[in-house]
Amino acid sequence: MKKAVIIYSGGLDSTTCLFWALDEFDEVHTITFYYAQRHSIEVDFSKKTLELAQRIKNKTIKSHYFSIDLSQIGGSALTDPSIDVPKNRDEEKISSEIPITYVPFRNGVFLSITAALAEKNEIYNIIGGWNMLDYSGYPDCRDDFLTAFEKAINYGTKAGSQGKTFKILTPLLKMNKAQIILFGKKHGADYSYSYSCYSGDGIPCGECDACILRAKGFKEAGLEDDFLVRLKREGHNSP
């Protein structure tokens, strides 16, 4: 019985991981974080994508939710409402500079909580949608961070110290956004409710880093964005 848990925000990357994992594992868990993010609407959308995925794949997903108020730390436009989200940065800047939307050591925090949940539920595969190419500026999406963290989990848990081996799986690590989308489509992904925007009102702003990278990805993949297609079908104006 192969089990895995996905760090799942419902965005493009983790939705892709979800559809891939449903093909690869017998029992799929997700962990979704409420972390006082300004775009916590992503959690509502993520639930719709879970329903969709269960229907498409005819398989049950065990979803977990964890609340951690990272505004207690602050220092990021995503968790401090007084800091503005940058708009309309050019792609080169997005891929090379660490932006103010960087949340201090967020992936470390999410990974450690996920490891705790995994240990509790006897799951030894932890999946994350990290990718280096489009976000080369984000330090906690890099391979050497993830390798060190995997070691820390194996040394630092009861299960790891008793012979179990935790693995951090990064199916998207070497892909760009277009490749991620095509990989997801190969695994039946439906992105109709997969939400990436930092703005948080349910209609993508089209101007934040996440929107810009997503639009570029779909363009390069030669596909329309399922989310925007759905919006249009439902009569919304989209960017």
Next chain:
Amino acid sequence: MKKAVIIYSGGLDSTTCLFWALDEFDEVHTITFYYAQRHSIEVDFSKKTLELAQRIKNKTIKSHYFSIDLSQIGGSALTDPSIDVPKNRDEEKISSEIPITYVPFRNGVFLSITAALAEKNEIYNIIGGWNMLDYSGYPDCRDDFLTAFEKAINYGTKAGSQGKTFKILTPLLKMNKAQIILFGKKHGADYSYSYSCYSGDGIPCGECDACILRAKGFKEAGLEDDFLVRLKREGHNSP
């Protein structure tokens, strides 16, 4: 200007670290966790020890508090009220078996949040009271875990990726409880409000692992426990 942050519960080990750090660093921060622990009274005591330390050392301490409800994970007698805390285990068992008071990957979770706080506040020394000898059963108190985690912080933070070096300092790692107490006393530690018991009502039970190890430590150090001396002075019955 040397700055450090201590992962500070107010127990024997972290109180020792606090007094040591006040001698070693110019600016001392503490981070204390409310994690839905059954003995959250330790946080009230920890505040009293902070006041005491500031008075004794004539130095200001910058205290931080972080709430994270680890009962969302469960699986430990410390965070799940339906699981009993073991009583009167013999010392050999305490030092070799991982008990049900083990909280899944707690040190990983605490370290990652502390790293986030440290990065936000430009602090590059993280101090913890981990010690291997008395708790050889606890996987997340071991050297190789801490070494791997330090690497993860340096790879996985913006500051680390931009040339700063985070260090995890473990002044007590190779000490037993008696040595820790003597080391603390050398640095002026006052344990009158340093609370270790898992039972959580403010009077040490004398029967849980934490109480047993603490009593053994003071006995071997040839000292009376400041906390019990204070209780007696205040007219309480102590174990």
